[in-house]
Amino acid sequence: MAVGGPTGDDLVEMLAALANPIRLRIVATLAGRRDYVSQLAREIGVSRPLLHMHLRRLEAAGLITGRLELSDDGKAMKYYEVTDFDLHLTASTVAEAAQSLTRPDPGKGPAPKEST
Amino acid sequence: MAVGGPTGDDLVEMLAALANPIRLRIVATLAGRRDYVSQLAREIGVSRPLLHMHLRRLEAAGLITGRLELSDDGKAMKYYEVTDFDLHLTASTVAEAAQSLTRPDPGKGPAPKEST
DNA sequence: TTCACGTGTCATCTTTTTCTTACACGTGAA
């Protein structure tokens, strides 16, 4: 997906999702091959609940996607894989994205009202 | 500066620095013209102490630089401007950067020891 | 002197993020 213009809010979410060693490692691992949760947790070396949280964050940002599949054993395995994200960050691209920011500060005011 | 390979740690720091509405807006504002702290605080609409903290984070990540200058009035003004950062984020670039990650998880173990 | 403007920091509080522990469910095999 070309990202000529994610909204400022979306950009913040993507950046926040990537700005973490564990999540960076998750993306790196999934970049090689898709994997299911338990196996991924073993490879990266984190607990399943923790990995689960990080996966949610990455998926919410649109950087990875997961789908539930059934193995031959009849076990439900959730496989994750990376999406085709492509972010180009320079002062100008950031400046453009910032124009569509709706939150002046994180988690406070809901949205800016239009000036009269 | 081309960023064919910032270390994983550096990348995390840059991403964390940009993953914030206020800091995104700071970079966007400085992308147009350099500015000094008090004026910047007024334009963005945040307090000086708060802006000061965000500026430190951005400067630590190497995204902006500031230098102290003297105005005609003899006042010490600290002017900030953006650097020529250029980050390209895809699954593969992230995978490459992740190889040089030294911290398995944020704020726990100091550094991984080399395996024998 | 007092005011307005610039710089900075410190202590504190609130909020968010991160992480662990414990629990729930389902299936196949011994």
Added chain:
DNA sequence: TTCACGTGTAAGAAAAAGATGACACGTGAA
């Protein structure tokens, strides 16, 4: 049944980030 393996979630502790207010300093002008 019990065990191993897969899935998920919920509660609470710990750590980090965000934000505020009060303070310090220095200069020029009224």
